[in-house]
Amino acid sequence: MTVESTKKLGSLTKILIAVLVIVFVVTAVTVPSILLTRPARKSSTVSVSTSSSGTLSTTKVSLTVTTTASTNSTATSTTAGITSTATITTVSIGSTVTTTTAIIDSTVTTTTAIIDSTYTTTTADMASTVTTTTTTTDIASTVTTTTASVSSIVTQPTTHITSTVISTTTEMTATNTSITTTTEMPTTATTTTAMPTTTTIQQLVIPNISANAQWAQNGVAVAGGHGNGDATNQLRGPEGLFVDDDQTVVIADLGNHRIVQWKMGDTNGEVVAGGKGQGDRLDQLNEPSDVLIDRAMNNIIICDQRNRRIVQWSRRSNTTEGEVLIGNIQCRGLTMDDQRYLYISDTEKHEIRRYQIEDKNETIVAGGNGQGGGFNQLNWPSYLFVDQQQSVYVSDRDNSRVIKWDNGAKEGIVVAGGQGQGDAPTQLNWPKGVFVDVLGTIYVADDRNNRVMRWPKGATQGIVIAGGNGAGDGTNQLKGSQGLSSDRDGNLYVVEWGNDRVQRFAIQ
Numbered sequence: 001m002t003v004e005s006t007k008k009l010g011s012l013t014k015i016l017i018a019v020l021v022i023v024f025v026v027t028a029v030t031v032p033s034i035l036l037t038r039p040a041r042k043s044s045t046v047s048v049s050t051s052s053s054g055t056l057s058t059t060k061v062s063l064t065v066t067t068t069a070s071t072n073s074t075a076t077s078t079t080a081g082i083t084s085t086a087t088i089t090t091v092s093i094g095s096t097v098t099t100t101t102a103i104i105d106s107t108v109t110t111t112t113a114i115i116d117s118t119y120t121t122t123t124a125d126m127a128s129t130v131t132t133t134t135t136t137t138d139i140a141s142t143v144t145t146t147t148a149s150v151s152s153i154v155t156q157p158t159t160h161i162t163s164t165v166i167s168t169t170t171e172m173t174a175t176n177t178s179i180t181t182t183t184e185m186p187t188t189a190t191t192t193t194a195m196p197t198t199t200t201i202q203q204l205v206i207p208n209i210s211a212n213a214q215w216a217q218n219g220v221a222v223a224g225g226h227g228n229g230d231a232t233n234q235l236r237g238p239e240g241l242f243v244d245d246d247q248t249v250v251i252a253d254l255g256n257h258r259i260v261q262w263k264m265g266d267t268n269g270e271v272v273a274g275g276k277g278q279g280d281r282l283d284q285l286n287e288p289s290d291v292l293i294d295r296a297m298n299n300i301i302i303c304d305q306r307n308r309r310i311v312q313w314s315r316r317s318n319t320t321e322g323e324v325l326i327g328n329i330q331c332r333g334l335t336m337d338d339q340r341y342l343y344i345s346d347t348e349k350h351e352i353r354r355y356q357i358e359d360k361n362e363t364i365v366a367g368g369n370g371q372g373g374g375f376n377q378l379n380w381p382s383y384l385f386v387d388q389q390q391s392v393y394v395s396d397r398d399n400s401r402v403i404k405w406d407n408g409a410k411e412g413i414v415v416a417g418g419q420g421q422g423d424a425p426t427q428l429n430w431p432k433g434v435f436v437d438v439l440g441t442i443y444v445a446d447d448r449n450n451r452v453m454r455w456p457k458g459a460t461q462g463i464v465i466a467g468g469n470g471a472g473d474g475t476n477q478l479k480g481s482q483g484l485s486s487d488r489d490g491n492l493y494v495v496e497w498g499n500d501r502v503q504r505f506a507i508q
Ligand SMILES: *[C@@H]1O[C@H](CO)[C@@H](O)[C@H](O)[C@H]1NC(C)=O
Pocket: 050, 051, 071, 072, 094
């Protein structure tokens, strides 16, 4: 073979290789939209020629990486970036190209595998269903990447992506090669995605009231207080009340056969159940004595006393009638615990029953041993309170005491009164509305003494905290205190049967 023909053959070989190289190259890159502000794109290029090997590792934001590897070369490109573009061009015979990409808002589309070459691409980006995460750490840089795929369910409360690139210089060792690669950009990108959170609706609001708390001696009417009547700014012999989270009071307006709702500062109430006259139709009530809001279901549950039934009205607008939850029960007071068990006082059977609303399951949790004054008995139980341990506090009206029955107990413990009817500090006279704070202090509306008392846990006598200045309609007086409750802050709300109003006594 002549020198010339050898040269010719060499040239032909080169042309053939070049053709093959061109034929097998495919490149595609796209980038979807993102939450982040896109920084300006930067570029870097790696060129690796015949029989060489090179590694390029980059970590950056909005970087375009180009890797070129020719015959019998090895090129590795690793990109961990945000809104980045990775482009692989020129991959030829006998080469190995490995690309690992873990990118937010970036997409790398693979090229074609070349004869005798190995080409591996791994992509985990936000638009894919792959949730794999690749973390690349460059020289003197820190990369923390947690990738949550958009189409996946994320169980972490927060997805935090932080990339910090302090300085990136990638060096490549190769033979027969001139390599140009420079990357820069001290960049910090932080993105925080707030995840949907599940909120647990709390039924019980147990106020945290300090042991030495004081209340204003003069109350302010927050509902009614305009005489006995059925106008929207009036009440008629109201009894039970429920204080909602947003300081809305819902009142059993007994004599008007309706449930009314007053928001703080309102001059008129809104009828939310009944109000269609006395009767037993589903749109009517007959002397409702107590009411509560089932917060989880957004329903109003009412002791429809004279109809001997418990009814439920939806709080959604346009509700025109209720549904009967429990029939044939001589109810008086109601409460509900955090498990949505409903507790009802029965003034005929002198017991407290607990219901599971959906299952209609029922259990006696206090009394149930006939009418009487024993510790295992009740005598006309009126209002109720239940704590987080499912202990039930009962205003045991005709025993002039508040008695606490722990969950599963066979008898109760007297926690206020129990010293006969009277107005001494050790006595109560028709205990009515009752609630308990986080310290276990008992608050009770002492109906016939026209006062509200506070009994620290274990105390043998109480302290008057509202009223107690004789029956009257002065701001420091009460007349027939019935329902009693508190908001989160410890302000007191007292329903006065005799003054047709709800008084608020601010905590100091
Ligand atoms: C590539 O490597 C193979 C064997 O490993 C060799 O036969 C071939 O000549 C090489 N090609 C080039 C262009 O170096």
